[in-house]
Amino acid sequence: MHVPSRFLPLALGFAAVTVARAAPEASSLRAPTSLAPSGLEAAFIDRSVRPGDDFFRYANGAWLGGTEIPPDRSAWGASGELDERLRVQTREILEAAALSKAAAGSLEGKVGDFYAAAMDEAAAQSKGIAPLKPALSRITALKTKADLATYLGEELRADVDAMDCTSFQTSRLFGLWVAPQLDAPTRNVPYLLQGGLGMPDREYYLSTAPAMVETRDKYRAHVETIFKLAGIKDAAKRAARVVDLETKMARVHATRQESLEVKDANNPWPTAEWTKQAPGLDWTRFFRASGLAEQPVVFAWHPKATAGLSALVAHEPLDAWKDWATFHVVDRRSPFLGKAFQDEAFAFYGRVLSGTAEQAARWKRAQTWMDDFMGEAVGRLFVERHFTPAAKAKASEMVKAITAAFVRRIDALDWMAPSTKAEAKAKVKALYVGVGYPDRWQDWSGLEVRRDDLVGNVDRASLFHRQQELAKLGKPVDRTAWCMNPHIVNAVNLPARNALSIPAGILQLPYFDPDGPAAVNYASIGGTIGHEVSHSFDDQGALFDSTGKLRNWWTKEDLAHFQASGTELAKQFDGYRPFPDLHINGKQTLSENIADLAGLAAAHDAWIGTLGGAPAPVVKGFSGEQQFFLAYAQSWRTKFRDPLMRQLVVTDGHAPDPYRAQTVRNFDAWYAAFEVKPGETLYLGAKERVRVW
Numbered sequence: 056m057h058v059p060s061r062f063l064p065l066a067l068g069f070a071a072v073t074v075a076r077a078a079p080e081a082s083s084l085r086a087p088t089s090l091a092p093s094g095l096e097a098a099f100i101d102r103s104v105r106p107g108d109d110f111f112r113y114a115n116g117a118w119l120g121g122t123e124i125p126p127d128r129s130a131w132g133a134s135g136e137l138d139e140r141l142r143v144q145t146r147e148i149l150e151a152a153a154l155s156k157a158a159a160g161s162l163e164g165k166v167g168d169f170y171a172a173a174m175d176e177a178a179a180q181s182k183g184i185a186p187l188k189p190a191l192s193r194i195t196a197l198k199t200k201a202d203l204a205t206y207l208g209e210e211l212r213a214d215v216d217a218m219d220c221t222s223f224q225t226s227r228l229f230g231l232w233v234a235p236q237l238d239a240p241t242r243n244v245p246y247l248l249q250g251g252l253g254m255p256d257r258e259y260y261l262s263t264a265p266a267m268v269e270t271r272d273k274y275r276a277h278v279e280t281i282f283k284l285a286g287i288k289d290a291a292k293r294a295a296r297v298v299d300l301e302t303k304m305a306r307v308h309a310t311r312q313e314s315l316e317v318k319d320a321n322n323p324w325p326t327a328e329w330t331k332q333a334p335g336l337d338w339t340r341f342f343r344a345s346g347l348a349e350q351p352v353v354f355a356w357h358p359k360a361t362a363g364l365s366a367l368v369a370h371e372p373l374d375a376w377k378d379w380a381t382f383h384v385v386d387r388r389s390p391f392l393g394k395a396f397q398d399e400a401f402a403f404y405g406r407v408l409s410g411t412a413e414q415a416a417r418w419k420r421a422q423t424w425m426d427d428f429m430g431e432a433v434g435r436l437f438v439e440r441h442f443t444p445a446a447k448a449k450a451s452e453m454v455k456a457i458t459a460a461f462v463r464r465i466d467a468l469d470w471m472a473p474s475t476k477a478e479a480k481a482k483v484k485a486l487y488v489g490v491g492y493p494d495r496w497q498d499w500s501g502l503e504v505r506r507d508d509l510v511g512n513v514d515r516a517s518l519f520h521r522q523q524e525l526a527k528l529g530k531p532v533d534r535t536a537w538c539m540n541p542h543i544v545n546a547v548n549l550p551a552r553n554a555l556s557i558p559a560g561i562l563q564l565p566y567f568d569p570d571g572p573a574a575v576n577y578a579s580i581g582g583t584i585g586h587e588v589s590h591s592f593d594d595q596g597a598l599f600d601s602t603g604k605l606r607n608w609w610t611k612e613d614l615a616h617f618q619a620s621g622t623e624l625a626k627q628f629d630g631y632r633p634f635p636d637l638h639i640n641g642k643q644t645l646s647e648n649i650a651d652l653a654g655l656a657a658a659h660d661a662w663i664g665t666l667g668g669a670p671a672p673v674v675k676g677f678s679g680e681q682q683f684f685l686a687y688a689q690s691w692r693t694k695f696r697d698p699l700m701r702q703l704v705v706t707d708g709h710a711p712d713p714y715r716a717q718t719v720r721n722f723d724a725w726y727a728a729f730e731v732k733p734g735e736t737l738y739l740g741a742k743e744r745v746r747v748w
């Protein structure tokens with residue numbers, strides 16, 4: 056449920072809008088070997104800063120002083136450097152696959168053909184809008200609302216995810232998410248989520264803030280330009296109609312906060328009753344065309360919005376719907392067409408929505424498309440080359456040690472009821488942790504990839520994905536399945552599977568080195584593993600039991616205590632001021648700050664456990680404890696441009712990286728390791744140091 060913002064470009068992107076995800080990346084190539092050195096670099100330290108005054112600056116001050124943020128990024132640091140290196144490594148794999156003589160139907164052959172098609176800019180240019188012709192004629196042929204219902208069903212894709220790799224945006228009228236049933240998580244069921252908007256959220260349509268109003272105007276202009284580029288007449292009139300229809304959809308949409316309320320989302324509607332629950336759309340035709348007709352029950356994640364959108368299908372004119380469908384058919388494929396379309400897509404989704412100045416190089420955009428449409432196949436080739444069995448074994452061993460440390464900490468709590476403790480321990484015991492990559496690789500044999508047909512590849516891959524997801528319905532849940540590509544810098548907690556995924560992409564330097572010092576590994580990747588584990592046991596984790604079932608297993612008293620212990624930590628973070636007029640919001644960032652604190656505590660215990668009572672080896676002149684806390688602070692090494700820092704403070708659920716590093720001030724061991732004394736800025740008396748778990 057919680058993706059730790061290790062990797063800013065992804066966290067800031069809009070998952071369903073391909074080009075926006077590609078946009079925040081650097082476009083220049085950097086020498087990969089000079090980046091992301093070890094997890095503990097003495098040269099980064101600024102010894103003129105007292106550790107007790109500003110530990111982040113002490114650990115990273117020399118690096119901060121000597122580093123410039125690349126012109127096409129809004130932040131730069133450990134995660135950005137690693138992302139850059141992974142992209143270069145992945146590029147080598149994709150280029151080799153494209154050049155190889157691998158059989159056309161083999162995995163490497165398909166990956167190579169997809170990449171070759173994606174890189175063929177000249178072909179995209181010369182084809183013009185020819186690749187769109189079948190999709191456009193399909194819309195022209197719609198004569199009735201019944202036809203429209205069939206069309207909307209055909210267009211349904213498995214392109215949203217409400218709880219795992221959370222993504223709520225789709226420009227199709229509804230999005231399909233196949234996932235474990237909330238109150239019976241042994242079988243997979245279909246959820247329909249609200250959709251239909253081209254911009255990321257209803258706020259973009261309804262807010263009266265001047266910046267949002269301006270974005271809206273630019274969106275209308277973008278829609279008009281897309282119609283013109285596609286050679287469709289009355290572009291301005293049609294654009295107005297599209298934005299008007301989407302604004303009506305936005306009015307019935309749930310807010311982001313409402314979308315996250317899992318308890319309100321558990322609405323099993325018998326398939327035959329959708330017409331009664333949400334009148335307007337011809338659901339019989341919709342379900343038949345989307346492959347859901349055989350399902351006894353389809354879950355409505357957004358019941359009110361579903362009814363609202365369905366009513367709009369009945370009440371809004373067919374021509375408005377056809378304009379809307381036409382715009383999206385072209386817009387979704389714009390990044391894969393000629394230069395004018397690509398530039399227009401970037402101008403809106405990259406520049407206007409994400410503030411990016413420069414479009415990423417073609418090979419990086421191609422890589423992002425591969426990640427979206429054949430991600431696990433690329434990940435498989437990456438893992439074969441850049442993630443050794445020894446690394447997997449070492450990381451798995453760390454996961455075991457950290458979860459065991461977590462159990463010991465729960466056992467030692469004096470405030471938690473024995474019944475809650477027992478459930479918590481059962482949950483740890485049943486936790487499945489995917490390390491590096493999924494146990495079972497996806498089968499791509501049913502996907503047809505052509506070397507000369509980029510738009511066709513994208514269309515076939517998205518339909519193939521829907522078929523793969525539909526095939527899981529009614530079948531037992533595979534708790535080992537992933538929602539995240541193996542080759543990205545991130546990690547995720549999957550609440551309904553009681554599972555975590557720790558991708559090979561983050562099990563790399565500077566976060567993890569299978570041959571590196573234990574203190575450094577446990578602080579850095581160990582802190583992240585601990586962070587994800589702890590989400591299984593916080594106020595959100597309390598909603599799902601050891602089997603992944605939606606069932607609160609906390610007593611009221613336990614929950615009250617947990618919430619009270621958070622107030623001290625919230626106060627601590629309220630005290631940080633990145634700008635004179637703006638402080639961190641301790642409440643908004645509380646869950647994540649608790650996860651950092653609890654995760655680091657479990658990782659610290661686990662590391663101490665590895666020593667077996669012996670003193671830790673001194674490395675680069677640092678004691679074990681010094682290595683541990685320095686590596687933690689260096690793992691959050693990031694430099695921000697002020698506007699991004701401001702935006703994160705206002706909107707993000709995580710505190711900005713430098714403040715996450717200051718978590719160390721709650722650890723007695725940190726005071727001893729760096730001789731931190733009363734009067735120093737970060738100093739807390741023994742009683743003020745927060746211990747939640």
Ligand SMILES: [Zn+2]
Binds near residue numbers: 059590647650
């Ligand atoms: Zn988190």
